Amino acid sequence: MILHNYFRSSTSTRLRVALNLKGLPYDYAAYPLREKAHKSHDFLRKNPAGLVPVLELDDGTMLLQSLAIIEYLDEVHPEPALLPADPLAKAKARAYAYMIACEVHPLNNLRVLQHIAAGYGADADAQKAWFTHWVAETFQAMETMLAAAPETGTFCIGDTPTLADICLYAQVWNNKRFGIPLDNWPTIARIFAACDVLHAFRNAAPPNQPDAE
Numbered sequence: 001m002i003l004h005n006y007f008r009s010s011t012s013t014r015l016r017v018a019l020n021l022k023g024l025p026y027d028y029a030a031y032p033l034r035e036k037a038h039k040s041h042d043f044l045r046k047n048p049a050g051l052v053p054v055l056e057l058d059d060g061t062m063l064l065q066s067l068a069i070i071e072y073l074d075e076v077h078p079e080p081a082l083l084p085a086d087p088l089a090k091a092k093a094r095a096y097a098y099m100i101a102c103e104v105h106p107l108n109n110l111r112v113l114q115h116i117a118a119g120y121g122a123d124a125d126a127q128k129a130w131f132t133h134w135v136a137e138t139f140q141a142m143e144t145m146l147a148a149a150p151e152t153g154t155f156c157i158g159d160t161p162t163l164a165d166i167c168l169y170a171q172v173w174n175n176k177r178f179g180i181p182l183d184n185w186p187t188i189a190r191i192f193a194a195c196d197v198l199h200a201f202r203n204a205a206p207p208n209q210p211d212a213e
């Protein structure tokens with residue numbers, strides 16, 4: 001498999017963690033977003049939406065959307081499971097994942113920050129305030145939920161990492177770019193730290209990628 005991705009992309013980090021947890025080897029193809037490598041003709045043939053990551057399977061199939069790809073990997077390579085088997089626990093794991101993937105990441109994506117800069121005059125400080133606002137909205141709610149939920153363990157759901165932790169871990173790395181501390185969210189900080197000591201997570205972190213700057 002070839003992972004078409006970028007070290008700083010949090011959706012790419014999600015996929016790298018999932019591949020590592022499953023023990024699946026892949027070739028790393030880097031697309032520097034600031035240089036618009038993801039808008040090249042070559043990449044747009046892989047994903048017409050011009051977004052990373054794309055997972056190219058051995059038969060040339062291009063898989064898009066990090067959560068869809070992770071669920072595909074989980075079905076084809078079931079061990080270790082990245083979603084709980086119990087339907088209720090599975091729904092809760094997905095809910096945390098979607099809180100980040102649907103309610104934080106799309107608002108803070110590079111193209112959104114570039115759009116509010118170019119179209120609405122948002123300078124670096126305004127972009128940071130925007131990014132921080134959307135993180136805080138969801139992280140505060142997640143912290144409240146995780147601190148209260150009986151199923152919260154070492155990780156978001158129990159004591160093994162799931163899709164929820166994968167999304168949490170990648171988003172916290174994204175937050176670091178804007179200097180957002182975790183002080184107000186101690187349960188999230190604890191879960192991030194529990195992930196970060198695992199090789200599968202740490203190895204997937206942005207600074208540990210071949211294209212890291």
Ligand SMILES: N[C@@H](CCC(=O)N[C@@H](CS)C(=O)NCC(=O)O)C(=O)O
Pocket residue numbers: 008009010011012033038050051052053064065066067101109110111112
């Ligand atoms: N929902 C998609 C989002 C993919 C996405 O937005 N990727 C970002 C990097 S994290 C990207 O390619 N951004 C390029 C841009 O904004 O121009 C997924 O989960 O795969």
